[in-house]
Amino acid sequence: MSQVTGHTDPDFASVRQVFESFFAGGRDTGAGFAVVRAGRLVVDLVGGWRDDARARPWTPDTRVAVYSVSKPFAAACLMILVDRGRVGLDDPVHRHWPEFPDDGTTVRHVLAHTAGRPAFPTPRPAEAWADWDTLAADLATAPPMWTPGSTAAEHALTYGHLVGELVRRVDGRPIGRFLTDEVAGPWHLDLAFGAGGRTDVADLTFGDPGWPTTSVGAPGSLRHRGLANPDGCRDLSVLNGALWRETEVPAVNLHATAPAVARFYQGILGGGVLDGRRILSDRAVAEMIRVQHDGPDLLLERPVKWSLGFQVEDDGSFGMGGIGGSCGYALPGAGLAIGFVTRHLADFDRIDELETAVMSAVQA
Secondary structure, three states: OOOEEEEEOHHHHHHHHHHHHHHHOOOOOEEEEEEEEOOEEEEEEEEEEOOOOOOOEOOOOOEEEOEHHHHHHHHHHHHHHHHOOOOOOOOEHHHHOOOOOOOOOEHHHHHOOOOOOOOOOOOOOHHHHHOHHHHHHHHHHOOOOOOOOOOEOOOOOOHHHHHHHHHHHHHOOOHHHHHHHHHHHHHOOOEEEEOOOOOOEOOOEEOOOOHHHHOOOOOOOHHHHHHOOOOOOOOHHHHOOHHHHOOOOOOOEEEEOHHHHHHHHHHHHOOOEEOOEEOOOHHHHHHHHOOOEEEEEOOOOEEEEEOOOOEEOOOOOEEEEOOOOOEEEEEHHHOEEEEEEEOEEOOOHHHHHHHHHHHHHHHO
16 A cells, blocks of 8 residues: 555646655655645645654644754744834844844844854753753854855854844744744644644654764864754754754754645745735845855855845755755746655755656646
8 A cells, every 4th residue: 555645636646656656665754745836736745654663644734843944934034024124134133132242243144144153152952952042142142253244154053043033032922933923824834843732743763874973064064063062953862852842943943744835935936925815025025035145155065045044046946955855945937836844864865856756747
């Protein structure tokens, strides 16, 4: 019996075959995939299980932690406040967060990964994830690693606390509540920072036992500094436990379904409108996807085009992948919004193969 359930429009039957092959070949153990085309959900598939024991099947309601797929959702929260005139992109962060150094760092720098703070400066144990104030204070008391705005390095773990503290200082609500009230609620998206009190959450697992080591780079490197502190982000006992699921880590612990991710990008493609509900103006969306940095990323060690929350590709597509394979993005030229979420932490070959199948169906 197939481990895969869900819907594909007839033109996308080949996409289901690719998705099914992941489970038949052991390349995935639990995942969801969704594609929106011209406003219609043409692919909505789930497969596998939520747990290693294969006792709990993956269902359409299953949420899973998606690592950096989270970042554009955090960025959207702050951009809503920009759109409302509550904060300016070129405002000094210090204006809204007085404890933050008055060193030229702007809101735009924070959103575009050019704020010079890609790593938490003080070593902390995993339990520190539950202490928002301490981690925010760590960022506010450390000098930038370079002149803000001069270069980029993905703020892999710090992004959510920088963005989230700005949201809290300007609006008063924690970013998790803001996301629920202003994004997930109006757009009916099945997602939250943390598990949102849900129990139908998939456990993460390693596709390769060496993944926790190989994914973070060499000790002492900027990548390692940016991904390994505080501890716990590659520890399954943390990731699959109450600490991670009951805490807001907006850079990396969004828990979401694939359709929720795809529909978010549908709303961005729609100029800030989804199902008739506007949360961002056309102008704010245009600025959000406009490239702000085009050059080296010191943490990723490759050229990157950063917008205000998204990576932008040469073909105009934009989105964000999460370490381990989950991904959300939009292909404006094809009118496509895509979400892939997985518990099986590995590489991005699965989403690459799925996109190839999707584009073949679109171009047929």
